[in-house]
Amino acid sequence: MIETLFEPFQYEFFRHGLLAAAMTGAICGLIGVYIVLRNMSYIGHGLSHSVFGGAVVSYVMNWNFYVGAGLWGFLSALLINSISKRKKIGADAVIGIVTTASFAVGVVLISRVRKFTRNFEAALFGNILGVTTDDLIVIAGVLLVSGLVIFVLYKQILFTTFDPEVAKVYGVPVEWVDTAFALVLAATVVVSMQVLGVMLMVAAIVIPAATARMLTNSFHRLVFGAIGIGVFCGVGGMYWSFHANASSGATIVLFASAVFMLALGYDSLRRWWVRPPVSEAAGEPQSHEHSHQHGDILHQHEHPSVLDTEHSHHPAADAADRGAPGAPAVVGARRLHVVIDGMTCSYCARAAERAIGRLDGVTAVRVDLASRSADVDLEGPAATPERIRRAIHLAGFRAVESAGDGR
Amino acid sequence: MSLHGKTAWSIVNDDRVAPLPDRSAPPIVRFDGVTSGYDDKIVFEGLDLSIPSGLYTGIVGPSGSGKTTLLKVILGVVGATAGSVAVGGQLVKGRTVRGVGYVPQVETVNWNFPVTVEQVVLMGRHREAGWLPWPSREDRRIALDLLDHLGIRQYADRQIRALSGGEQQRVFLARALISRPRLLILDEPTSGVDLKTQHHILHLLSQLNREGITIILTTHDLNSVARHLPWVICFNRHIVAQGDPQEVFTSAILSRTYNSEMVVVRQDGLLLIADSPDVGPGYAPRAARQEADDRDPV
Numbered sequence: 001m002i003e004t005l006f007e008p009f010q011y012e013f014f015r016h017g018l019l020a021a022a023m024t025g026a027i028c029g030l031i032g033v034y035i036v037l038r039n040m041s042y043i044g045h046g047l048s049h050s051v052f053g054g055a056v057v058s059y060v061m062n063w064n065f066y067v068g069a070g071l072w073g074f075l076s077a078l079l080i081n082s083i084s085k086r087k088k089i090g091a092d093a094v095i096g097i098v099t100t101a102s103f104a105v106g107v108v109l110i111s112r113v114r115k116f117t118r119n120f121e122a123a124l125f126g127n128i129l130g131v132t133t134d135d136l137i138v139i140a141g142v143l144l145v146s147g148l149v150i151f152v153l154y155k156q157i158l159f160t161t162f163d164p165e166v167a168k169v170y171g172v173p174v175e176w177v178d179t180a181f182a183l184v185l186a187a188t189v190v191v192s193m194q195v196l197g198v199m200l201m202v203a204a205i206v207i208p209a210a211t212a213r214m215l216t217n218s219f220h221r222l223v224f225g226a227i228g229i230g231v232f233c234g235v236g237g238m239y240w241s242f243h244a245n246a247s248s249g250a251t252i253v254l255f256a257s258a259v260f261m262l263a264l265g266y267d268s269l270r271r272w273w274v275r276p277p278v279s280e281a282a283g284e285p286q287s288h289e290h291s292h293q294h295g296d297i298l299h300q301h302e303h304p305s306v307l308d309t310e311h312s313h314h315p316a317a318d319a320a321d322r323g324a325p326g327a328p329a330v331v332g333a334r335r336l337h338v339v340i341d342g343m344t345c346s347y348c349a350r351a352a353e354r355a356i357g358r359l360d361g362v363t364a365v366r367v368d369l370a371s372r373s374a375d376v377d378l379e380g381p382a383a384t385p386e387r388i389r390r391a392i393h394l395a396g397f398r399a400v401e402s403a404g405d406g407r
Numbered sequence: 408m409s410l411h412g413k414t415a416w417s418i419v420n421d422d423r424v425a426p427l428p429d430r431s432a433p434p435i436v437r438f439d440g441v442t443s444g445y446d447d448k449i450v451f452e453g454l455d456l457s458i459p460s461g462l463y464t465g466i467v468g469p470s471g472s473g474k475t476t477l478l479k480v481i482l483g484v485v486g487a488t489a490g491s492v493a494v495g496g497q498l499v500k501g502r503t504v505r506g507v508g509y510v511p512q513v514e515t516v517n518w519n520f521p522v523t524v525e526q527v528v529l530m531g532r533h534r535e536a537g538w539l540p541w542p543s544r545e546d547r548r549i550a551l552d553l554l555d556h557l558g559i560r561q562y563a564d565r566q567i568r569a570l571s572g573g574e575q576q577r578v579f580l581a582r583a584l585i586s587r588p589r590l591l592i593l594d595e596p597t598s599g600v601d602l603k604t605q606h607h608i609l610h611l612l613s614q615l616n617r618e619g620i621t622i623i624l625t626t627h628d629l630n631s632v633a634r635h636l637p638w639v640i641c642f643n644r645h646i647v648a649q650g651d652p653q654e655v656f657t658s659a660i661l662s663r664t665y666n667s668e669m670v671v672v673r674q675d676g677l678l679l680i681a682d683s684p685d686v687g688p689g690y691a692p693r694a695a696r697q698e699a700d701d702r703d704p705v
Contacts (some may be wrong), residue, residue: 037520154540159530162520169482169509170533170586217566219521370628371602 008242016136017128017195021234021252023139024192025204027146029230031188032209033223034181037161042092043080044185045202046099050076051189052198055123056106060113066138066190073186076102081178103198126197126249128238135194142191146184153177158219195234196249207256208233214267233259333363336376336385341398343372348397355395356388433496435460435590435621436481441490443480450476451644453490458623460589463616465632465652466625468642469665474625475512477642478592481623482509495589505534508583510593513575518568524578525550525563531582553581557611573604580611591615593624597631609635629656629680656680 008014035044054072058065080098084091110120122130150157159167160177168174192201212225236259237252244251343349349369356365356376361383367374376388389399438456442449450473458464466474479485480492483503492499495506508531528550529542536546554560557577562570567578576596583591593612597605609631616622626632632639633652641647641655641664648660656678661669672679 151540152538155530155533155536155538158522158526159533162517162522162527162530163511163515165479165484165515166509166511166582167530167533168484169503169507170531171503171505172533213521217521218523219526222521368602370605370630373601 004239004243008239013129013131014238014242016131016133017248018235018238019136020128020131020139020195021238021248022231023136023143023234024188024195025208025230025232025234025252026227027139027143027188027230028192028201028204029208029212029226029228030146030150030223031185032205032207032230033212033226034157034161035185035205036209036213041202041206043077043095044189044205046080046095047073047077047185048189048193048198048201050099050102051186051193052123053102053104053106055190055193056109056120060109069193070186070190072102073189074183077182077186078179081182122197123193124197124199125247126193126195126200128195128241128248131194139191142187146187149180149184153180157181196252200249200253203253203256204230204233207253207260211256211260211263214263229256229259333377333379336378336388337373338376338385338388338392339371339373339400340367340392341372341400343367343369343397351395352392352397355391359383359387359391362388433460434458434493435462435495436623437493438480439491439493441480441487441492443476443485443487445476445485449488454645456640456646458621460621461616461619462638463613463622463636464624464638464640464649465636466623466640466642467627467629467632467664468625468647470627472643472664474642475594478509478594478623478625481590482507482592506586506589508586508588508591510576510579510583510591510596512594513572513579513599516567516575516579518575520567522567523564524554524559524567524570527567527578528554528581528585531585534586550581550585553585557581571604572600573607576600576604576608577611580608584615588620590621590623593622595625595627597626597628605631606635629661630678632656633678633680653678 008018032044035041051069051073054069054076055065057063057072058068061068076098080091080094083089083098084094106123121127156167156172156177159170159172160174164174167177188205189201192204196204208229209222209226211229212222216222216225233256234252237255238248240246240255241248241251340352343352349367352374353365353367356362356367356374359382361378361380362376363379364377365374392399434457436456436458438454441454441456442452443454444450454477466477468474476485480487481494481499483492483494483499486500494504497504525547529536529546532542532546532549537543542550551560551563554563557580559570559574559577559581562574562578567575570578580593580596583593591612596608596612600608605628612622612624613635633656636652638650639652639655640649641660643664643666647664648655656671658669658671661671661680670681672681
């Protein structure tokens, strides 16, 4: 075991590679948080392909790889940003055009100058064995600078990521923040290229953040979690690569994917295990609003109330149906408030009103379209909430809740 | 403004309508021949508008009538291609003006975003707060005080999705209020919440208005406007009419605003608006409808 950990250390290439993988893991994890939250995974994917063109061009022109490829990536990011502002073309289409064209530039140059097929493969899949001390210094520099940029612009980037339009209203220089972010992203892509290669890079950016996102709802923990997972996967992937004698970029990505699957499994287990306590939903009528009043959002709610489901057989739901939990059937005059789902216009409201009004024991109905609900006055034993619910159902709507008699 | 007083926010059953401001006071929003739109599409042209300081006003109109664009021009997020826009006496030109709070439509919020209520509210203090990633003790105190007054302090550490519609609306109201704005702009604050919550929100706003904040909101709910707001602007790419809803909401004006027939019923001082001419006797007694039609022309 100990040997597994320390044996590779006698080789300089491994020490360098491990350090490079850990540092790029940290950068990719950090940047990935924003990429994932902004739904920009595709831009990360595209940008890495785009940088490939820049890398080949700078090789042919004998420029410094980092300067050439970095500038190329940054300009592609800005180009994508500015073209996709024209709303007629979607951002994804623009990314597809710009980055693939840029990639094609690299392929054309390579096919004309046959001699660097070897570098071609390294650029595509990473060549961590060739990491030099200079490379390490550049990676450390990028790690430091991107960390610093995100530290200083933390609030601005968070606000811009969450709600760019409102951020603008509150004086956040949204365009500058986006530009700074594009610069950091381009730098990340360029330094990760050596380790992971163009084809595998996006996974290293997206997976740590996506994994951390499943484990926490807190933004701070998401940031630190993604960095930690990034480093962990980089290191784990390197060891795997050494012992399995396989390409390091691929093992890092596979290792990260395995971690992601573990987190996914844990998250599913947790959801299955932690069910909301039943009493919370059936207890006071107030808590129903919790899951009903926010339109589309309610369908994704994590704590469905018991009364949500038509087929609930929980005693608490039945008790609520009867109007008074535990008490004998009420026969005097009483009022029932029903929330009705599916009414979209005043005709609907009218139809629901008629359907309820026809029932025996219903003395008055008022359906209110705005609040999607009805107040029903009842008298005698014939009128039960269950029958009203069924009548609403037959009229084509859904009674999502019926709680207690009006006080 | 006593945002941080002890008694504010609790009044929800107070039906007093805020008094109309002095129309001769300098306007807080002033449009002179403003044309605006997106790319190749003009939304409104040559618009003149003056909103006096202290007004509580609703903008109503059909979808696509340019209500939201109008708000965004005031906010400085969407530019004017012609004419001039002044907010608080300052010209808005491709930038936003201080002292304006904004509550966007709930549909535009990314509810899955991993931020807590407190973090969202603190975003509103962007101009006042320092650059450090974490909030100062002062920032936190102000945010928690405000949440307290809005009755949602207990949710400060919750992720924003784990709240009810009304609570969510108050979170974004808090974000808009934390910078102590003189002008508060809300895009459909009453959509997607139930009737009771709508009333809560509108009363909360009227309370704020009485504390001196000018309020402009858009809404589709004409009946709420009629009941709660002292001033209304009927808008459909131009101003069709503006004034006290009791006077402005007539079948003629609303039908012109919405390009479709609208029925306005007045009975015992109550104003009811229906969006289609034939909703049945339960909604509009024939006699009352007739009476309403007779009275229509203004």
